[in-house]
Amino acid sequence: MVQIRQLLVPIALTTLIAAGCTKPPSEKIEAAEQAVKAAQQSGAGTYTAEEYAKLEGTLDALKKEVSEQDGKFALFRDYGKVEQLAASTAAEGQRVRTEVAKKKEEAKAGALQAQQVAQEAVASTLKLVARAPVGKDRAAVEGIKNDAEALKASLNQVQLAIDKEDYPAAQTQAKAINDKSRAVSDEIESALAKIGKGKSSPSRKK
């Protein structure tokens, strides 16, 4: 009987110590949290909103699981599922970041292309304004000169939006400039056609 008791005591102690040592995988949980934060900072909320929401959902499930296990008696705690969720959150966070980078690049490329088209359209409009004759005939295009200057100035807004990584704004602004620039060019062409492209009068005081 004494022998059995001597045998049971160390077993019980070992079990208790082992159970007492069952702790949540803090480093893995932290890594998962960092992965979600990094995804958010990379712009996931804008570029991959649904995937980011799911990522946050997984982190939330992970935290719930941690508190559920923490609430159990030490002997019955099992952080296996926590580890699994932490690993999948970290991996998913990385994947979302890669996806964000890809989508950002696509949006940037789209914005830059639209910017270039707008720049070319404005340059062409300004060229037309410069072609307008001086002197009396100039009056026909004076009224639309301001428009061309305004278009030129508005290209800065596109660049500002690109600098702020607001590519949707940059793209819509560039499209608006391109459309307006073409309309102004048509108007100048029409004015030039009226007054005769080759004809110019000497500059006079007015």
Next chain:
Amino acid sequence: MDINRAKIAGSICVLLVTGCVPAVPPDLIAAIDAIDHDLISIGAPQAAPEEYAYFTRQWVSLKARVQADDDLIRWPWESNEIEKELRRLHSEGGTTVARLNDRQAAQRRTAESTLTRLEARFLSIASHVQSINGRVALGEKPVQTDLLLKQARSFLEQRDYARSIQVAEQASQALRIQTTALIRELGRYADDQQVGHWQAMVKQTVDWSRAHQSTAIVVSKADRELIVYKGGRKVLSYPVRLGFNGIREKRFQGDGATPEGRYRVTEARGAGQTQFYRALVLDYPNAEDRRRFRLAKQSGKIASAKDIGGQIEIHGVENELMAQTLGCVMLANPHMAELFARVSSGTPVTIVGALTGRNSIALALAELAGRTDET
């Protein structure tokens, strides 16, 4: 007896097998998945991130639990917490989809109606500005407003209603600024004191014509009309074209404005002496113009490098298609021929902004001011 026992045992086994049901009905999972897709397709992650995050958090958590309990079966009489929660999520998700659909439809209607109203307002202002020849007075503002409206339209087409409304609000603000600038710039046409001053100038000219039984000319910029007086009586009137910035007060050379003041014809240029069919050269700048110009320069309102300009004429048309001049008063050639025949050197020419307070510019401004709140 053995047979009966076997039957009972068999029945129990059948009951056990048929009575067992899966922990979660697969069609329920599929239905919630469908709600998730619906939320994504209506743009909930971007348009309503908090509501979508709330749904997703629960969905991810429940899915994890479903996967963990995948192999479990339960008795029909057993309570099934996961299923209950999934059904609750399904119901809540469905409500969220319906609510977001309604919200999005309302947002789309708001964005569409706001933008349509602003575009109409912009066109109306542009038409007013065109009618009073005030395009140049507004500088770059109309283009800035137009670009904002176009941008808002792009966002609307992309179904980004929130941004469309946001940019439309900027356009609305730009329209208000544009209207205010126009009213400030051309407000003198509606200013009783200024109009009174112009009326006094015209009266002096008409009185002179009466006193000298001679010809005098009055030009009203707002009406774009040239009136010929003889012996103090109005005998003729002609439509005229002005400078490209004609309705403004002339300030310096090249501004495209037509000057206002009391002038005289200094030279009548006949055929072959002008490129504009016939021309009556005015004595702009006169002493009063020089005084005003000097004061404006001294006060810094005009850059020191600017010149006062000159060579302001009443002339015919070199190119019939030209709508504007650089500051002169232009008549159709047949009208110019008639006028030229009646006028000689020394004829007084009075150019004023308007003849009455109810002039076209004042009326246009009043209408614009009255509708400013609409933006």
